[in-house]
Amino acid sequence: MKKINKLFLIIAFVFAGYSCDLTDLDQLNNPNAVTAENADLDLYWNAIQTSFAGWWSGNQWPMLQVTRIECMTWGSTYENAYTPGSFNGSWNSAYAGLIPDIDAMNLMASEKESWIHVGAGKILKGYILQMLVDKHGDIPYTEAWKGTENAQPSFDSQQSVYDIAGGLYDEAIADLNKTAIGSPGVDIYYGSSQASWIKLANTLKFRMALNKGDAGGISSALAAGVIDASADDWKFQYGTNRSNPNSRHPWYSGAYESGASSYTSNYFMWELHEEKPFPDPRVRYLYKRQDLDASDEDLFTLDCVVTGTEPQWYKDPYTNAYGVVTTWPFCLGSNLVEDGAANAKGYWGRDHGNDDGTPPDGQKRTARGIYPAAGMYDDGNAATGVFGSTFGHTQRQGTTGGGGAGHQPMLMSSMVYFMRAEAAQDGLSGESARGMLEMAMRRSIEEVMTYSAAWGPVGDLNADGTGAEPEQRNIDNYVNYVLAAYDAAGDSEAKLNIIVKEFRLACMGNGVEPFNSMRRTGHPLEMQSSMKAASAGTFPRLFPYPSDVTNLNANAPVRTGLGEKVFWDRAGSLN
Numbered sequence: 001m002k003k004i005n006k007l008f009l010i011i012a013f014v015f016a017g018y019s020c021d022l023t024d025l026d027q028l029n030n031p032n033a034v035t036a037e038n039a040d041l042d043l044y045w046n047a048i049q050t051s052f053a054g055w056w057s058g059n060q061w062p063m064l065q066v067t068r069i070e071c072m073t074w075g076s077t078y079e080n081a082y083t084p085g086s087f088n089g090s091w092n093s094a095y096a097g098l099i100p101d102i103d104a105m106n107l108m109a110s111e112k113e114s115w116i117h118v119g120a121g122k123i124l125k126g127y128i129l130q131m132l133v134d135k136h137g138d139i140p141y142t143e144a145w146k147g148t149e150n151a152q153p154s155f156d157s158q159q160s161v162y163d164i165a166g167g168l169y170d171e172a173i174a175d176l177n178k179t180a181i182g183s184p185g186v187d188i189y190y191g192s193s194q195a196s197w198i199k200l201a202n203t204l205k206f207r208m209a210l211n212k213g214d215a216g217g218i219s220s221a222l223a224a225g226v227i228d229a230s231a232d233d234w235k236f237q238y239g240t241n242r243s244n245p246n247s248r249h250p251w252y253s254g255a256y257e258s259g260a261s262s263y264t265s266n267y268f269m270w271e272l273h274e275e276k277p278f279p280d281p282r283v284r285y286l287y288k289r290q291d292l293d294a295s296d297e298d299l300f301t302l303d304c305v306v307t308g309t310e311p312q313w314y315k316d317p318y319t320n321a322y323g324v325v326t327t328w329p330f331c332l333g334s335n336l337v338e339d340g341a342a343n344a345k346g347y348w349g350r351d352h353g354n355d356d357g358t359p360p361d362g363q364k365r366t367a368r369g370i371y372p373a374a375g376m377y378d379d380g381n382a383a384t385g386v387f388g389s390t391f392g393h394t395q396r397q398g399t400t401g402g403g404g405a406g407h408q409p410m411l412m413s414s415m416v417y418f419m420r421a422e423a424a425q426d427g428l429s430g431e432s433a434r435g436m437l438e439m440a441m442r443r444s445i446e447e448v449m450t451y452s453a454a455w456g457p458v459g460d461l462n463a464d465g466t467g468a469e470p471e472q473r474n475i476d477n478y479v480n481y482v483l484a485a486y487d488a489a490g491d492s493e494a495k496l497n498i499i500v501k502e503f504r505l506a507c508m509g510n511g512v513e514p515f516n517s518m519r520r521t522g523h524p525l526e527m528q529s530s531m532k533a534a535s536a537g538t539f540p541r542l543f544p545y546p547s548d549v550t551n552l553n554a555n556a557p558v559r560t561g562l563g564e565k566v567f568w569d570r571a572g573s574l575n
Contacts, residue, residue: 041117042185044105049188051098052124053236053408056512057250059090059131063511066540067504067518068352068527070511071265076353076532078540078562084547087136091546094128100145116183116192119176123201126168130208133158133165134516134566137542138557152553158567166208169201176201188237200234203227203416210419211516211568215428222429227416230447234411238374240403248404251373256394256401260362264349267528269366270329271505273347275320281475282448284378285371286508288401289346290393291364301359304331304351304531311531320526321494321501322485328528353530363393370452372409372509374402377455402455409509414444418503422517425496434486437499441479444506497523522571529575538562539574 062082064070075081102121109117132139141161143153156164176194183192190196203226209217227233239247246253255261269287272280294302304310310330317325331351348365369375376394394400409415417440424433482502489495500523504514517523519541530536540562550556 063515077537122172126165249406252404261367351531374406376401
């Protein structure tokens, strides 16, 4: 009975922890907050692990947009889309909630020698600090959390905070190797497995070394053992509870009740469905189309449907990562601008930088599918326009698909293999870049399909990509096409371009890793620019400091623009 109560408590925290905006900071005493007076270790831990998942999700959303995995609709330029006020919630959640709670829990857990609590807490704290540096640059640490003694803390250098985060990972490994007295009642991430938490810490050390271009650190982390199997994936698992509280994946809650999905990225859908000679084996799992035919739409429901509204550069040919000359997709995912609606095949989102208003298209635009939100599999027949048994709109009061029991893919084994491919291609390890690339692609497809097996149909794709789930030959065709392009690439940079592009395509639901990879490598070289502006402006190498910080702390650094770089950023220009 006690475990049931703890599980219910975790579900209850999911909804509360998912909000990223702190809009009423004057309420200093929250009667529902966890404090040293009203909490035991598991109450702290339950609040931390669920709040961390919400914090992570909110932090990575702008990264999903700038990497074009999701579309940027907050403005037609980066300067308009990412303003200081939009980052208050994530910053305050870290400084006023997560890190103080972790410190308080670890103080209590150390006294009780509950080393899994301590080790896991230090890993999450290290990750939070690293994320803040990677996102904003210098941050307060040494003088932070002193309350009224120092209301305007100085900012520590990026490198020093990285060293602190790395030290926390090392401390966590040491703690997790101790004999623990007790363990978390419920550990959503790793089921209180000390070995799994240690492997995560080693992987985060590898990830940090890759950012810094530290070959020695990469070698050391790989030798210690990083995430290399799906059983070790770092993810937050949602439930199917519909209300009181709603424990489902937010993408499911947003599109499978009575509301509409937020706009998906036309460019990303085009990359998956159209750019190669055949559809990506994952595309029917990632997206659920609602309206197959856009040829009868007008400017009221689809503002880009009329030919001639696209910028001229959409028609300019370019050579893509695979060595093929093509043109940019426009509007509905087709690169045939003259008859885009007819060739869209139902993939209906928005182009990068399209910040127009919202027409009555809630049951037309493409929604997220099975992975990772546990929505519906797309079994519509794109060739003939015939609707399959589960085709049609998604707004069905939460009764379809996987019921929202999705997950946040924080660090999957496929992502780690892509990072290993990047490291090898960059000369930072002795592994085979090509071998790691192949393993990464196959593991990503396996992750998507295995996860979705309970809700997707059994069968095979037809030659044109219609039908049910793909057989092995379709997967082999995809992998072999990419590897052939890799082999034919003219130099190491061209090969790295393919690795990073495929890395992006494997990161649905995770903008953090491809954003970092872009800043490490300067790839992919070809990315759709803003639809509504002559230029998307300066690519955000670092996001602005929150307005709460710059307005209230005189020690906050003066940011000169979005082009300032984190200390490890070694890429050239990005768009």
